Amino acid sequence: MLGFFATPFDPYAQAFLDKSFSGGEWPHLFGVDKLGRDALSRVWLGAANTLSYAFVASMGTLALSGFLLWLERGRSRVLSEGVRAVVSLGVGFPVVLLGLLLMVFMEREPETLIWAISIATVPLAFRQLRVLWIEQDKAVYTEASRAVGGSSWHVLRYSIWPNLRPQLLEIWKLVFAVAILELSSLSFLGLGGDPRWAELGAILADQRKSMNLQPMLVFWPGLVLSFLLWQTRLLRA
Amino acid sequence: MLGFIGRKVAYLGFVYLLASVAIFAAMKLIPEDPLVARYGKHVPLEKIEAERERLGLDRSLGGQFWEFHIRFWSGDWENSLRTGRPAAEDLRKYLPATIELSGLAMLFGGGAGIAVAMYSRVRGNEFSKKAAMSLGGMGLIVPIFWIGIVMLVIFGVWLEWFPMGGRFGMLEAPPKAVTGLYLVDCLLSGSWGKLAEALYYLLLPSCCLAVYPMAGVTAMLYARLKEPEVDALYVSLRSKGYGSLRIVFGHLLRVASAPVVTVLGTTFGGLLGGAFLTETVFSWPGIGRYMVSSIIERDLFVAQYLLLMLILLIFCVAFFSDVVAKALDPRGKEGGDER
Numbered sequence: 001m002l003g004f005f006a007t008p009f010d011p012y013a014q015a016f017l018d019k020s021f022s023g024g025e026w027p028h029l030f031g032v033d034k035l036g037r038d039a040l041s042r043v044w045l046g047a048a049n050t051l052s053y054a055f056v057a058s059m060g061t062l063a064l065s066g067f068l069l070w071l072e073r074g075r076s077r078v079l080s081e082g083v084r085a086v087v088s089l090g091v092g093f094p095v096v097l098l099g100l101l102l103m104v105f106m107e108r109e110p111e112t113l114i115w116a117i118s119i120a121t122v123p124l125a126f127r128q129l130r131v132l133w134i135e136q137d138k139a140v141y142t143e144a145s146r147a148v149g150g151s152s153w154h155v156l157r158y159s160i161w162p163n164l165r166p167q168l169l170e171i172w173k174l175v176f177a178v179a180i181l182e183l184s185s186l187s188f189l190g191l192g193g194d195p196r197w198a199e200l201g202a203i204l205a206d207q208r209k210s211m212n213l214q215p216m217l218v219f220w221p222g223l224v225l226s227f228l229l230w231q232t233r234l235l236r237a
Numbered sequence: 238m239l240g241f242i243g244r245k246v247a248y249l250g251f252v253y254l255l256a257s258v259a260i261f262a263a264m265k266l267i268p269e270d271p272l273v274a275r276y277g278k279h280v281p282l283e284k285i286e287a288e289r290e291r292l293g294l295d296r297s298l299g300g301q302f303w304e305f306h307i308r309f310w311s312g313d314w315e316n317s318l319r320t321g322r323p324a325a326e327d328l329r330k331y332l333p334a335t336i337e338l339s340g341l342a343m344l345f346g347g348g349a350g351i352a353v354a355m356y357s358r359v360r361g362n363e364f365s366k367k368a369a370m371s372l373g374g375m376g377l378i379v380p381i382f383w384i385g386i387v388m389l390v391i392f393g394v395w396l397e398w399f400p401m402g403g404r405f406g407m408l409e410a411p412p413k414a415v416t417g418l419y420l421v422d423c424l425l426s427g428s429w430g431k432l433a434e435a436l437y438y439l440l441l442p443s444c445c446l447a448v449y450p451m452a453g454v455t456a457m458l459y460a461r462l463k464e465p466e467v468d469a470l471y472v473s474l475r476s477k478g479y480g481s482l483r484i485v486f487g488h489l490l491r492v493a494s495a496p497v498v499t500v501l502g503t504t505f506g507g508l509l510g511g512a513f514l515t516e517t518v519f520s521w522p523g524i525g526r527y528m529v530s531s532i533i534e535r536d537l538f539v540a541q542y543l544l545l546m547l548i549l550l551i552f553c554v555a556f557f558s559d560v561v562a563k564a565l566d567p568r569g570k571e572g573g574d575e576r
Contacts, residue, residue, distance in 0.1 A: 094510025
C-alpha cells in the first residue's frame with residue numbers, strides 16, 4: 001500500500017524514453033517500458049491499486065451478502081425463496097460476463113469493476129455466510145442466551161458475533177482473493193477504461209505487446225500478483 | 238429421472254426469463270440513445286428515426302420486449318459494427334472456436350485432475366498429497382492470463398516451438414467448414430496434415446485454459462476420495478488383494494465420475510470467463526474477444542443478444558452435466574453399489 005505515497009519514480013511519467021525496453025539494472029530494477037516509465041514504480045503502485053480496489057469490492061460483497069441474508073432469514077417465505085433462487089443463478093456465472101453486462105450501461109472505469117466484482121462474488125459469500133449463520137443461530141449457547149431472556153442485540157453481540165468473527169475472516173479471505181483475481185482479469189481485458197491505469201492486470205495487458213522485446217516486463221506484474229494472492233491465503237486473524 | 242429433468246427445464250426457463258429481463262432493462266437504463274451510440278452523433282436525425290421504427294424501438298415496452306425475443310430466436314441480430322457482417326454469421330464463425338478451445342481444455346484439465354487426485358490416493362505419500370493440494374489451490378493463486386503469457390514467452394519467443402497466436406496457419410487454407418470445429422472438420426474430411434496444424438495452434442491455449450478445470454477437479458476429487466465411505470471401499474478392495482490399476486479403473490473412477498461431471502458442468506461458466514482471457518492472450522478468434530470488442534465499441538445491439546446466448550449456454554451445459562451426473566451416480570440406481 002506504500003505505493004500510494006511513495007514510489008522510486010513517478011509511475012506515469014515518461015521520463016526514461018532513452019532507456020526503453022532496458023532490463024533490470026540500477027536504479028530501474030524491473031526495467032523501463034516502451035513509453036519510458038519505470039516498471040518497478042508502476043508495479044508498486046499497481047499492487048496498491050489492485051489491493052485497495054479488491055478490498056473495497058470484497059467489503060461490498062460482504063455487505064451485500066449480509067443484507068441478502070437478513071432478507072432471506074426474515075419472516076416472508078416468498079422473499080426467502082426469491083433470494084435463494086436469484087443467488088443460486090449466480091453460482092457458476094463468470095464475473096467477466098457480469099462485468100461486460102454492467103459495461104453495457106455504465107462507464108468503462110475502475111469503479112464499475114468494483115460493482116461488477118461486488119455483485120458477482122455475492123453467491124460465493126452468501127452461501128457460506130448462510131451456513132455459518134444457521135450454525136451459530138442454532139448453537140446451544142445461542143439458545144441458552146435466548147432462554148435466559150437475552151435481547152436480539154445481546155444474543156448477536158455476545159453469543160453469535162464472537163463465534164462468527166473468525167469464520168467470517170476466512171470467508172473474507174476467499175472473497176478478497178477472488179476479488180484480486182477478478183479485478184486484474186477485468187482490467188486485463190481493458191474494461192477498466194484508461195489503458196495507462198497502473199493496476200497489475202492493466203499493466204500486464206499493456207506490457208504484453210512488448211514481450212518479444214523485453215519478456216521481463218511481463219514477468220514482474222504477474223509474479224507480484226501471484227505473490228499477493230498467495231499471501232492472502234496465509235492471512236491470519 | 239423425468240421429474241428431475243422437468244424441474245431442471247423449468248429452472249432453465251426461469252433463467253432465460255430473468256436474464257432477458259436483466260439485459261433488456263440494462264439496455265433501457267443506458268443514459269444515451271443506443272441508436273446514437275451505434276451510429277454516432279453526426280448521422281441525420283431522419284435516419285435515426287427510420288432505424289428506430291425498423292427495430293421496433295418506438296413501440297411500447299412490452300412490444301419492444303416481445304420484439305427482443307423474436308429477434309433473438311430468429312437470429313436477426315443486426316450487423317456487427319466491427320466486422321460489418323450479420324452478427325449471427327459472426328457467431329457461427331467465432332463460437333465453434335471458443336467451444337473447441339474450452340472443450341479441449343476441459344478434457345485436458347479433467348484428465349489431469351483425475352490423474353493427480355487418483356495418484357495421490359493410491360500412493361498416499363506426502364509428495365503426492367502436496368501435489369494434489371497445490372494443484373487444487375492453483376486456480377486461486379496464479380492468474381490464468383499470466384500463465385498464458387509465460388507460456389508464450391517460453392514456448393513461443395524463447396524456444397520457438399509453438400506459434401504466438403491465431404487458430405490456423407496464415408498461409409494455409411483452413412479445413413472445409415462443416416461444424417466449424419477444426420479438429421472435427423479435419424477428421425471428417427480425413428485431412429491429417431491439417432489436423433496436425435490445427436492441434437499445433439490449439440495445444441498451448443488449451444493447456445493454459447486447462448488450469449481452471451484441473452484445479453476444480455483435483456480439489457473436489459481429492460476431497461471425495463478422502464471421504465470415509467470411499468476410504469472404506471478402497472481399504473476393503475486393497476485387503477482383497479486388488480492392484481492399484483484395478484481399483485482405480487474398476488471402482489474409484491465409477492465412484493468419482495458423477496461429481497467430476499458436476500464440477501466440470503458448474504465450472505463451465507468460469508471456464509468461459511477464462512476463455513475470454515485466453516483468447517485475448519493467444520489472439521484466438523473466439524466469441525470472447527468478439528464480445529469484449531463489441532462492448533468496448535458500444536455495439537450494444539449485438540452485445541445484448543450475445544450476452545443472452547452465452548448465459549443460456551452456461552446454464553444449458555450445467556443442465557446437461559446435472560442430468561449426466563444423475564445418470565452416472567451409482568447411489569441413484571436401484572441395485573447400485575450402496576446397497
